[in-house]
Amino acid sequence: xxxxxxxxxxxxxxxxxxxxxxxxxxxxxxxxxxxxxxxxxxxxxxxxxxxxxxxxxxxxxxxxxxxxxxxxxxxxxxxxxxxxxxxxxxxxxxxxxxxxxxxxxxxxxxxxxxxxxxxxxxxxxxxxxxxxxxxxxxxxxxxxxxxxxxxxxxxxxxxxxxxxx
Numbered sequence: 001x002x003x004x005x006x007x008x009x010x011x012x013x014x015x016x017x018x019x020x021x022x023x024x025x026x027x028x029x030x031x032x033x034x035x036x037x038x039x040x041x042x043x044x045x046x047x048x049x050x051x052x053x054x055x056x057x058x059x060x061x062x063x064x065x066x067x068x069x070x071x072x073x074x075x076x077x078x079x080x081x082x083x084x085x086x087x088x089x090x091x092x093x094x095x096x097x098x099x100x101x102x103x104x105x106x107x108x109x110x111x112x113x114x115x116x117x118x119x120x121x122x123x124x125x126x127x128x129x130x131x132x133x134x135x136x137x138x139x140x141x142x143x144x145x146x147x148x149x150x151x152x153x154x155x156x157x158x159x160x161x162x163x164x165x
Contacts, residue, residue: 001042001043001044001068001069001139001142001143001146002043002044002045002046002066002067002068003038003043003044003045003046003067003068003069003070003071003135003138003139003142004045004046004048004059004063004066004067004069004070004071004072005031005034005045005046005047005048005071005072005131006048006049006056006059006060006070006071006072006073006074007027007047007048007049007050007072007073007075008049008050008051008056008072008073008074008075008076008077008078009050009051009052009075009076009077010051010075010076011027011049011073011075012027012049012051014026014027014030014100015027015029021100021101022100022101022127023100023127023128025127025128027049030128030131031045031047033128033132034131034132034135037132037135038135041135041136041139043135043139046067053077053081053083053084054083056074056077056081056084056087057083057084057087060072060084060087060088060090060091061087061090061091063091063093064090064091064092064093067093068093068094068142068145068146069093069094069095069096069138069141069142070088070091070093070094070095070096070138071095071096071098071131071134071135071138072088072095072096072097072098072115072119073097073098073099073100073131074097074113074115077115078097078099078103078113078114078115078116079112079113079114080114081114081115082114084114084115085114085115085117085118086118088115088118088119089118094120094138094141094142094145095118095119095120095138096119096120096121096122096123096134096137096138096141097113097115097116097119097121097122097123097134098122098123098124098130098131098133098134099113099122099123099124099125099130100126100127100128100130101124101125102124102125103124103125104124104125105125120138120141121137121141123137
């Protein structure tokens with residue numbers, strides 16, 4: 001199982017930027033912890049961070065056929081980017097959106113996530129631990145999708161075999 005972890009604008013500044021909101025952990029530290037968690041669960045992670053909306057859209061599109069799901073923190077683009085929402089919808093993969101802070105306790109403009117409607121689920125307000133919750137959730141969703149696909153494949157093969165008889 002392979003999951004893309006996509007980080008939006010200013011997340012490269014974790015540990016420096018507004019520690020009272022985002023905490024002291026750097027993005028590198030967060031990725032190291034997430035990688036250790038993924039390894040324990042036989043999940044391969046691919047990390048990407050950009051401050052540019054178009055690069056995030058390109059990366060999401062590149063996920064089609066290369067990963068089983070996306071763990072994304074669109075950051076400020078959550079509240080503004082129809083392009084990222086559309087890209088997430090276009091690749092038709094399980095998506096878990098993560099926010100370090102509780103967006104519902106923030107400024108009014110941060111309380112609405114446009115990208116959430118293209119996500120399977122959203123985890124917000126648990127700090128960096130939210131990424132671990134997102135990883136576990138996404139792994140479970142992907143496992144269920146794969147099991148359903150395998151069951152459908154077997155049912156179709158059985159039906160074809162019966163029709164030939």
